[in-house]
Amino acid sequence: MTAPAQTRSSADLIRAEEPVLAHNYHPLPVVVARAEGSWVEDVEGRRYLDMLAGYSALNFGHRHPALIDAAHRQLDRLTLTSRAFHNDRLAGFAERLAALTGQDMVLPMNTGAEAVESGIKVARKWAYDVKGVPADRATIVVAADNFHGRTTTIVSFSTDESARAGFGPFTPGFRIVPYNDLPALEAAVDETTAAVLLEPIQGEAGVVIPDQGYLAGVRELTRRAGCLFIADEIQSGLGRTGRTLAVEHEPVVPDVLLLGKALGGGIVPVSAVVGRRDVLGVLRPGEHGSTFGGNPLAAAVGTAVVELLETGEFQRRADELGVVLRDGLAALAGKGVVGFRARGLWAGVDIDPAFGTGREISERLLGEGVLVKDTHGSTIRLAPPLTITADELTGALAALEKVLA
Numbered sequence: 001m002t003a004p005a006q007t008r009s010s011a012d013l014i015r016a017e018e019p020v021l022a023h024n025y026h027p028l029p030v031v032v033a034r035a036e037g038s039w040v041e042d043v044e045g046r047r048y049l050d051m052l053a054g055y056s057a058l059n060f061g062h063r064h065p066a067l068i069d070a071a072h073r074q075l076d077r078l079t080l081t082s083r084a085f086h087n088d089r090l091a092g093f094a095e096r097l098a099a100l101t102g103q104d105m106v107l108p109m110n111t112g113a114e115a116v117e118s119g120i121k122v123a124r125k126w127a128y129d130v131k132g133v134p135a136d137r138a139t140i141v142v143a144a145d146n147f148h149g150r151t152t153t154i155v156s157f158s159t160d161e162s163a164r165a166g167f168g169p170f171t172p173g174f175r176i177v178p179y180n181d182l183p184a185l186e187a188a189v190d191e192t193t194a195a196v197l198l199e200p201i202q203g204e205a206g207v208v209i210p211d212q213g214y215l216a217g218v219r220e221l222t223r224r225a226g227c228l229f230i231a232d233e234i235q236s237g238l239g240r241t242g243r244t245l246a247v248e249h250e251p252v253v254p255d256v257l258l259l260g261k262a263l264g265g266g267i268v269p270v271s272a273v274v275g276r277r278d279v280l281g282v283l284r285p286g287e288h289g290s291t292f293g294g295n296p297l298a299a300a301v302g303t304a305v306v307e308l309l310e311t312g313e314f315q316r317r318a319d320e321l322g323v324v325l326r327d328g329l330a331a332l333a334g335k336g337v338v339g340f341r342a343r344g345l346w347a348g349v350d351i352d353p354a355f356g357t358g359r360e361i362s363e364r365l366l367g368e369g370v371l372v373k374d375t376h377g378s379t380i381r382l383a384p385p386l387t388i389t390a391d392e393l394t395g396a397l398a399a400l401e402k403v404l405a
Contacts, residue, residue: 010043028366028373035062038388040371051365051372051396053385055203056235056346059262060308061387067265067304074300082291089299096306097272100244101257104277108270108294108302112234112260113149115271118288119197119230119258120153122273124173125282127194131226138194143179147204148197148232160204180210182217189221195228195256196221200246203235206379207341207348215250228255228279234271238262239386242319242344244309249343255279265305270298314386318344324390325382328397336404345386351378355404364403370396 008016010031030048034041038061040048053059060067074089081087094106107122109115120140127138142148144159155163156170164170177184179202189196200215202208222229231254236246238259243249245257256279260271273280292298308314322344329340329347339350351361358374365372372380384393 008043013043028362028371030366030371037061037063038385038392046369048366048369048371049384049388049392049396051370051382051384053383054266055261055373056238056240056383057261057264058266059239059386060265060305060314061385062266064265064308064387066308067267067301070300070304071265071267071297074297078296080292080295080297083289083294087294087296087299089296089303090294093294093299093303093306096303096310097259097263097274100306100309101259101274102253103257103274105275105280107273107275107280107283107288108298109260109273109290110269110271110292110298111149112258112271113151113154114290114293115234115258115260115273116148116154116197116232117151118273119195119232119256121288122256122275122280122282123195123197123228123230125287126228126279127192129282130278131194133192133194137192139173139175139190139192140194141175141177141185141188141196143198143202144176145179145202145205145208146199147202148199148234179205179208180214182214182221185218186221189225189227193225193227195230197230197232199232199236200249201236201241201343201346203346203381204375205348206350206375207343207346207381209341209343212250215247215252219252219254222255230254230256230258232258234258234260235383236346238305239309239314239318240344240346240383242322243315246343263302263305264298265301267301268298270302270305272302318386321345321386321388321390321393324393325397328394332397332401332404335401345382345384345388347382348375349380349382349400351380351404353378361400361403365399368399368403370399 013031031043032040033043040050097106124138127133142157148154153171157174175188177188231247233245256275264270326342336352336355338352341348358378358380362372362374374380
């Protein structure tokens with residue numbers, strides 16, 4: 001990569017954002033101008049190893065050639081029709097995504113939050129039309145410390161006060177139980193329950209991995225109770241954990257899957273609700289929609305993403321390199337790392353607060369040419385592109401060891 005011609009420095013651009021951008025983010029002080037593979041470059045030409053991968057939106061790295069080629073070819077033909085008309089790319093995308101995930105039908109949307117909102121609407125409609133829950137009585141059971149997005153409805157069932165404060169009144173119809181607690185979940189489910197909505201691994205909470213058997217227990221509980229199991233795989237899915245889906249670490253097939261982030265290949269926003277025919281089949285024309293959902297460009301890129309995953313290469317890489325990641329983090333235990341949770345190429349790393357907050361550790365790693373992001377307290381997240389090499393991964397771990405030393 002060569003640095004692009006720039007008339008404004010990183011510092012100038014950061015200052016320029018202050019008066020004109022809403023302050024809903026607190027980014028690290030780096031201004032990315034170019035990227036390829038696992039590396040990004042700032043406006044001054046400094047290179048950084050990307051160990052966040054856009055919160056898993058960049059599972060295949062920056063500008064993967066197959067994805068860029070699919071986008072270029074589609075840009076030359078057709079980009080948007082709206083769903084008022086059919087387009088020639090959508091059927092193939094839906095067929096292949098359904099086959100990849102072992103489901104029947106696809107509801108294409110754009111963002112992860114849209115997929116979650118759509119999943120909530122589908123679950124409620126199913127509860128009224130199929131299960132026979134009285135009108136406006138449907139409930140959905142969710143887990144504490146969840147992260148499913150930031151719409152008004154979604155933050156209504158968040159337990160993160162920073163996501164909720166100042167945004168009420170909140171949407172009713174949700175019951176919150178502790179994550180990884182089957183007895184609490186069972187106690188919350190009753191005849192009004194439309195669905196249990198869970199992340200198979202809680203990403204924003206710090207890559208929290210439930211006990212083995214928990215997801216299978218949720219599947220069995222929901223089956224007995226006659227309600228849906230909705231798995232939010234927006235961060236955990238599409239190769240990140242060493243499987244196509246994180247639920248595949250147990251013999252579990254949810255009724256509904258929520259997908260996003262990596263489905264757009266880091267090029268366009270693409271999300272989807274994928275599920276059984278008798279569930280998604282409750283929707284009728286006019287009841288739900290999206291102007292951009294399933295647009296030809298999104299379908300072309302999404303199809304190319306599915307093609308990459310159909311080979312199994314990226315799932316294998318995440319599984320194999322996950323061993324390198326876990327071993328490297330284990331070697332740092334007692335050297336500033338007080339705990340970590342990892343599955344595939346995804347880890348939450350708890351830093352001894354005496355060494356700094358998660359933000360401070362992220363800033364020090366930035367100085368070493370490695371990009372990560374903090375979550376709560378002194379925890380940082382590692383989620384490199386699945387295209388990363390073993391040498392690049394060990395280099396990032398060496399940088400973490402250096403900043404902790």
